[in-house]
Amino acid sequence: xxxxxxxxxxxxxxxxxxxxxxxxxxxxxxxxxxxxxxxxxxxxxxxxxxxxxxxxxxxxxxxxxxxxxxxxxxxxxxxxxxxxxxxxxxxxxxxxxxxxxxxxxxxxxxxxxxxxxxxxxxxxxxxxxxxxxxxxxxxxxxxxxxxxxxxxxxxxxxxxxxxxxxxxxxxxxxxxxxxxxxxxxxxxxxxxxxxxxxxxxxxxxxxxxxxxxxxxxxxxxxxxxxxxxxxxxxxxxxxxxxxxxxxxxxxxxxxxxxxxxxxxxxxxxxxxxxxxxxxxxxxxxxxxxxxxxxxxxxxxxxxxxxxxxxxxxxxxxxxxxxxxxxxxxxxxxxxxxxxxxxxxxxxxxxxxxxxxxxxxxxxxxxxxxxxxxxxxxxxxxxxxxxxxxxxxxxxxxxxxxxxxxxxxxxxxxxxxxxxxxxxxxxxxxxxxxxxxxxxxxxxxxxxxxxxxxxxxxxxxxxxxxxxxxxxxxxxxxxxxxxxxxxxxxxxx
Amino acid sequence: xxxxxxxxxxxxxxxxxxxxxxxxxxxxxxxxxxxxxxxxxxxxxxxxxxxxxxxxxxxxxxxxxxxxxxxxxxxxxxxxxxxxxxxxxxxxxxxxxxxxxxxxxxxxxxxxxxxxxxxxxxxxxxxxxxxxxxxxxxxxxxxxxxxxxxxxxxxxxxxxxxxxxxxxxxxxxxxxxxxxxxxxxxxxxxxxxxxxxxxxxxxxxxxxxxxxxxxxxxxxxxxxxxxxxx
Numbered sequence: 001x002x003x004x005x006x007x008x009x010x011x012x013x014x015x016x017x018x019x020x021x022x023x024x025x026x027x028x029x030x031x032x033x034x035x036x037x038x039x040x041x042x043x044x045x046x047x048x049x050x051x052x053x054x055x056x057x058x059x060x061x062x063x064x065x066x067x068x069x070x071x072x073x074x075x076x077x078x079x080x081x082x083x084x085x086x087x088x089x090x091x092x093x094x095x096x097x098x099x100x101x102x103x104x105x106x107x108x109x110x111x112x113x114x115x116x117x118x119x120x121x122x123x124x125x126x127x128x129x130x131x132x133x134x135x136x137x138x139x140x141x142x143x144x145x146x147x148x149x150x151x152x153x154x155x156x157x158x159x160x161x162x163x164x165x166x167x168x169x170x171x172x173x174x175x176x177x178x179x180x181x182x183x184x185x186x187x188x189x190x191x192x193x194x195x196x197x198x199x200x201x202x203x204x205x206x207x208x209x210x211x212x213x214x215x216x217x218x219x220x221x222x223x224x225x226x227x228x229x230x231x232x233x234x235x236x237x238x239x240x241x242x243x244x245x246x247x248x249x250x251x252x253x254x255x256x257x258x259x260x261x262x263x264x265x266x267x268x269x270x271x272x273x274x275x276x277x278x279x280x281x282x283x284x285x286x287x288x289x290x291x292x293x294x295x296x297x298x299x300x301x302x303x304x305x306x307x308x309x310x311x312x313x314x315x316x317x318x319x320x321x322x323x324x325x326x327x328x329x330x331x332x333x334x335x336x337x338x339x340x341x342x343x344x345x346x347x348x349x350x351x352x353x354x355x356x357x358x359x360x361x362x363x364x365x366x367x368x369x370x371x372x373x374x375x376x377x378x379x380x381x382x383x384x385x386x387x388x389x390x391x392x393x394x395x396x397x398x399x400x401x402x403x404x405x406x407x408x409x410x411x412x413x414x415x416x417x418x419x420x421x422x423x424x425x426x427x428x429x430x431x432x433x434x435x436x437x438x439x440x441x442x443x444x445x446x447x448x449x450x451x452x453x454x455x456x457x458x459x460x461x462x463x464x465x466x467x468x469x470x471x472x473x474x475x476x477x478x479x480x481x482x483x484x485x486x487x488x489x490x491x492x
Numbered sequence: 493x494x495x496x497x498x499x500x501x502x503x504x505x506x507x508x509x510x511x512x513x514x515x516x517x518x519x520x521x522x523x524x525x526x527x528x529x530x531x532x533x534x535x536x537x538x539x540x541x542x543x544x545x546x547x548x549x550x551x552x553x554x555x556x557x558x559x560x561x562x563x564x565x566x567x568x569x570x571x572x573x574x575x576x577x578x579x580x581x582x583x584x585x586x587x588x589x590x591x592x593x594x595x596x597x598x599x600x601x602x603x604x605x606x607x608x609x610x611x612x613x614x615x616x617x618x619x620x621x622x623x624x625x626x627x628x629x630x631x632x633x634x635x636x637x638x639x640x641x642x643x644x645x646x647x648x649x650x651x652x653x654x655x656x657x658x659x660x661x662x663x664x665x666x667x668x669x670x671x672x673x674x675x676x677x678x679x680x681x682x683x684x685x686x687x688x689x690x691x692x693x694x695x696x697x698x699x700x701x702x703x704x705x706x707x708x709x710x711x712x713x714x715x716x717x718x719x720x721x722x
Contacts, residue, residue, distance in 0.1 A: 089546075136602065136628050145548045146535055155654040156631035218661070219631050222654075239549070343653070343685040344660035361653060361681050 059286040060245035060277050064095035066462070067275050067290040069249050069304055071098025073108040073226065073448055074440045075296035076233040077455025080142075083240040085459050090241060095288065097277055099248045105382060107298050108230055108448055110415030112332055112357070112366055114223040114347050115449035116159040117189035118215060120174045120489040121425070124446070125189060126470045127453040132220040134452035135229070141452075142236040150232040154224040157358070158217040158346040160203075161490065162400075167351055168212040170489055175215050190219040205341045206348075207402055216346065223347060223357060226448050250285060251276035252293070252308045254434070268319065270434045272308065292462060294438045299327030299379075299416035301427075301441040308434060318433060321481045325427065325442040327379040328419040332368045333389050337407040340365060354396035356404075364410065369393040370445075384412040417445045423485040428454055428475040429461050438462060439477060589613035592642075596620040602629050609635045616640075620669075621647040627655030634661035644669040651675060653682045660689045670697040 042048050066082060068075045079094050086092045103109045115135070117128045134141055139149045163171040171193075178189040193215050196208040202216075238244065253274035259267050272293050278285040297304045305311065305323035313319030340363050347357040356367030369392050371377070377385060389409060397404045420427065420442035427442040440458045443450060453470060460468045467473065474486040537544040590611045600608075601624040608617065614636055619625050625648050633640070640662050645651055652675040659668070668690065676682050679698030687695050 143552055145538065145545070145552050146531075153652075153654065154627060156627055156658050157654075158658075218634050222631075239545075343657045343689045361678055361685065 056286075058246075058279060059284070060095055060097065060247060060288050061093075061243060062286065063093070063289045064243070065093040065290065066095070066292045066294060067288055068094065068096045068294045068296055069275075070295070070297035070301075070441075071096045071101075071234075071244065072103070072106045072296065072298050073230055073233065073451040074298070074443075074454060075294070076230065076237050077451045078294055078296060078440055078458045079237045079242045079455075080233055080240070081455045081459035082462065083237065083242060085456075085463055087463075094242045095245055095290075096237075096242060097245045097247055097249055097275075099246075099280070101246050103230070105416065107416050107418060109227050110332070110382075110413060111226050111448050112223065112368070113226045113448065114159065114221075114357070116217055116221045116347075117178060118159055118161055118174065118191060118217055118221070118490055119446075120170075120177065121474070121486060122177055123470065123472055123474060123486075124425070124450070124488060125178055127450040127457075127472075129189070129220070130453040130456070130470065131450055135224065138229075138232060142232045144236055144239045147235060150228055152224045152228050154222055155358075156219070156222045157344070158219075158221045160217075160346040160348045161215045162199075162211045162349065162351055163213045163215075164210055164351040165212045171213050171215055174490060189217065189221075191215050191217050203341070203345070205345075205401055205403055207400055209399075210351070221346075229448075229451075245277060247277040247279050247286075249275055249304060249307065250278045253287070254309070268433065270309065271436055272434065292436045292438065294440060294458065294462075295323075296440040298418040298441060298447070299325075301325045301418060301439070308437060310431065310434065310437075318478075318481045321477075323427065323439070323442070323477070324421045324480060325418050326421060327416040328444075329377045329379045329382065329414050330368060330370065330417055330445070331377075331384055331388055331393075331412060331414050332366060333393065333409055334359065334364060334366050334411040335407045335409045336362070336364050337404055338363055339403045339406070341401060341403070348400070350396055350400050352396045354393055354400070356397060356401075365404075365407075367393065367397065369396065379416065382414040382416075384414050386412065418442055418447065419444045422480055423487045425486045425488050426450065426454060426472075426475050427477055428457060428472045429467075429477065431477050432481075592616035592618075594618045595622060598622055599624055601625070602632070605629055605632050609633075612636075613639050616642040618642075618644040619648060620644050623649060626650035627652055627658075630655035631658045634658065637661045637663060640665060642667040645673065646671045647673070649674055653677065653685075656682060656686055657689070659686070662690070663692070665690055665693045668693050668695045668697075670695065673697075 068079055075096055075098070079096055082092055082094055100106065115128060115132055117125050117132070119125050119128065135152060135154065138152060142150060161171065175191050175193055178191050193213060194202065195213070196211050199206060199211065199214045200208050252272050253276070254270045254272040257269045257271070259269055261267055272290070274287045274289050275293060276285050276287050293308070295301050295304050295308075302323050302325045305325075311320060311322030341358065343358070343361075345358045347355060349355040352369075354367065354369040356365050358364070359366045369388075371388075371392065375392070377388070386409070389412070394404075394407075397407075418441055424444040425442070426444075426447065427439040429438060431437045431439065438458055438461065440454055441447075443454075447454075454472075457467055457470055457472050460466070474484075479486060534544070534548065538548050539545075591613060592615060593608060593611070595608070596618050597620070600619070600622055608614070609632060617636070617640060625645070627650070630645075630651065633643075641664055643659075643662065643665060644667075646669045651670075651673050656670060656676070659665070668686070670676075670683070670686065673679065683695060683697045686697075687693075
């Protein structure tokens with residue numbers, strides 16, 4: 001029994017006389033233990049390496065009610081409306097996890113910054129209308145004590161969509177949907193249809209060859225500075241008490257519940273309990289216990305959804321339905337044209353898919369072109385292809401505006417669309433199987449202009465359980481499984 | 493129409509009682525105009541105590557909402573002919589189309605413009621020194637494109653060249669005054685671009701040579717032309 005006690009490594013006081021005889025087997029392990037204990041005591045004493053209070057300020061908190069993955073304009077908008085619509089001040093603890101605090105690849109800041117109501121779906125029109133009202137009164141919504149008011153640099157110059165013969169009937173139908181008769185509040189988009197002759201008279205620098213109809217937004221359309229909106233949201237949201245974390249989501253820890261529907265079908269419902277947030281440039285991670293997760297990660301939402309296990313299942317079932325959002329690279333070019341269109345130029349969208357707008361007072365113009373499926377560039381990096389401008393963009397521009405035959409490209413950049421390959425419209429609302437996950441992503445190039453309204457809609461679904469102001473049921477995740485496309489025809 | 497077309501000039505003085513309060517309000521919201529010492533103490537306290545911060549935010553929200561309410565009230569006055577002041581005359585003349593409106597110094601804002609835009613025969617509009625008229629308001633003026641001949645925006649602190657770009661709808665405009673707009677970044681260049689945009693309009697504003705500096709030859713000529721008698 002004494003030998004057993006020795007093997008267990010009990011203190012030397014109990015051994016007493018027996019120590020010398022049992023040296024070989026146990027003393028080496030015992031010596032090691034003594035030196036370990038000595039090292040620990042030395043580190044605890046002042047001057048040593050251990051400190052009882054470790055600095056965890058770079059880590060996110062251990063618990064949070066809502067974790068929003070992605071700190072771009074959509075994520076911040078959801079955070080803002082959550083804090084604004086919560087029943088009691090400080091009731092909900094929100095954490096925004098953003099991987100890159102410089103926003104170097106975020107779609108928000110690389111965007112051309114346009115806002116329009118000329119869409120084909122009524123939900124898109126309502127989203128844009130509310131967002132424009134938000135932007136107009138931005139200093140009432142995002143006022144922070146002691147900070148200067150925001151200047152969005154909004155250009156109310158409108159959008160001009162040109163349609164060829166084939167597109168003319170679609171455009172006419174769209175304008176009927178956009179105008180006030182379809183809305184009970186007598187609000188709608190102020191859009192006027194123009195024939196080629198009227199177009200030529202109004203904008204003499206346009207070549208109307210091939211144009212059958214044009215729709216021109218007169219009010220509440222134009223472009224603004226997205227960086228200003230982002231910073232305004234950020235500082236307001238920080239003043240409301242939302243926590244920010246600089247890190248990357250690497251894992252979701254969830255639990256499953258096997259249940260049966262009323263018709264006897266087996267369903268597996270999952271609930272996420274923890275989000276593992278990895279700190280930048282380190283292996284350290286923090287498991288954040290949360291009640292709700294919101295995916296607003298833009299172009300990388302598809303990857304985050306896969307981490308959460310969405311799409312892992314036999315194809316054709318609800319479990320096997322992936323989130324069809326992937327990054328698509330789009331180029332934007334800035335050029336100078338001394339004889340170009342004047343101050344009145346709206347954002348012109350050609351039927352071929354090329355678009356341009358003025359930038360500033362110095363006859364500089366911004367524009368681009370959405371490539372077809374076959375010509376899609378590789379979204380691995382954000383390198384600009386200058387030949388794309390020469391071959392694809394310039395011919396269309398020069399045909400539409402003859403003054404653009406002489407121009408000089410000054411700068412170019414590339415950004416991602418969080419492209420929804422299913423129907424190019426956003427994914428909003430809860431997931432049917434993962435009960436505490438919500439989406440606010442997949443807007444395929446018109447996310448910035450709908451962000452304030454979408455943020456409010458997601459906050460309403462999370463707090464009240466259903467959409468209240470704008471009904472976004474056509475944008476729920478379940479449409480991917482049911483095959484119901486909410487197709488938007490007016491995509492630039 | 494039996495009565496001769498009298499050009500009604502509706503002037504703002506009835507509402508001046510309300511405007512000074514609003515101008516004081518905008519000064520409070522804008523931090524530059526307030527006394528420095530009081531502000532730094534409040535800021536110091538707000539940075540350290542949650543309660544002070546919450547109270548300040550609440551007061552700020554109240555102030556911001558107050559501006560909105562005052563404007564709405566004023567606009568109802570404008571529309572209803574049986575308000576105070578000019579009520580008797582307005583009632584008799586309500587069939588007469590309004591041709592000119594002088595809203596200088598008036599605290600009219602985006603919603604308030606609804607009332608002006610309802611005047612479909614308006615020929616002359618003066619929005620001089622209106623503190624809340626900004627680019628968004630200018631984008632609404634296209635509804636007056638058929639009749640508006642004269643527009644004055646002098647001295648409005650919130651109008652920039654981006655708002656001036658949407659004046660191209662007003663093709664019947666013959667006189668436009670865009671002088672003294674502090675928010676316009678490049679007044680000379682803006683003047684040229686607006687003149688190109690509205691070829692039939694006489695644009696009063698900044699002198700196009702305002703932003704230009706004298707070249708070296710002209711500078712020496714200047715000093716030579718004013719010799720001090722020896």
